[in-house]
Amino acid sequence: MPPAxxxxxLAELSELLGRMCxxxxxxxxxxxxxxxxxxERLAVQVVTGDEVIDALRAQVESLACDALLFHNPVxxxxxxVVSAIRASGDIERMGDLALHVAEVVRMRSxxxxxxxxxxxxxxxxxxxxxxxxxxxxxxxxxxxxxxxxELDTDDDAMDVLHHEMMEVLMDEHWPHGVRAAVDITLxxxxxxxxxxxAVVVARETVYAVTGQExxxxxx
Numbered sequence: 001m002p003p004a005x006x007x008x009x010l011a012e013l014s015e016l017l018g019r020m021c022x023x024x025x026x027x028x029x030x031x032x033x034x035x036x037x038x039x040e041r042l043a044v045q046v047v048t049g050d051e052v053i054d055a056l057r058a059q060v061e062s063l064a065c066d067a068l069l070f071h072n073p074v075x076x077x078x079x080x081v082v083s084a085i086r087a088s089g090d091i092e093r094m095g096d097l098a099l100h101v102a103e104v105v106r107m108r109s110x111x112x113x114x115x116x117x118x119x120x121x122x123x124x125x126x127x128x129x130x131x132x133x134x135x136x137x138x139x140x141x142x143x144x145x146x147x148x149x150e151l152d153t154d155d156d157a158m159d160v161l162h163h164e165m166m167e168v169l170m171d172e173h174w175p176h177g178v179r180a181a182v183d184i185t186l187x188x189x190x191x192x193x194x195x196x197x198a199v200v201v202a203r204e205t206v207y208a209v210t211g212q213e214x215x216x217x218x219x
Contacts, residue, residue, distance in 0.1 A: 021137030032126030053095035
């Protein structure tokens, strides 16, 4: 059976990347709910569901290899294929980070993983991270360069939240001990890195479409 035409394969790659981002957003949304509500069964679902994102990445890599093998793309088409391979790795990592959040919930169950006073901050971090992932999904599907460039600015909110959490942990009157501080440090880092990977996915899209980094664009 002959391979699909290259434009069709490129469209399929964009759709697969969008599905991966959406799946990662859903995983982190559920992991955050498990974290805030101490729901071990929901955390287990996040862990077992990670294979869906892994399978989607395998589809991206297989389709990209077919495009390279059968069509020998050049210029923008080649950038699109290579960027899809690289972006799929970042999205898979987003799924892994959601899994790490869920694993903390499982490790601390049946006790809450978070002290009550930091839960609102993690709720906000979860909200920001999920919004970034969903926006990255739209960027992957539409290849909208302007929307992609916005993610760099959107990520600033996560950086502020992460910095504020570090200040809370550095307070000499922190009352919850070392273990809680370590858990919170790791969890905050997971959310920050999740957001960073979403930004990288958008930057890969900008490069695929324009051949330039987002900072170099006159928008």
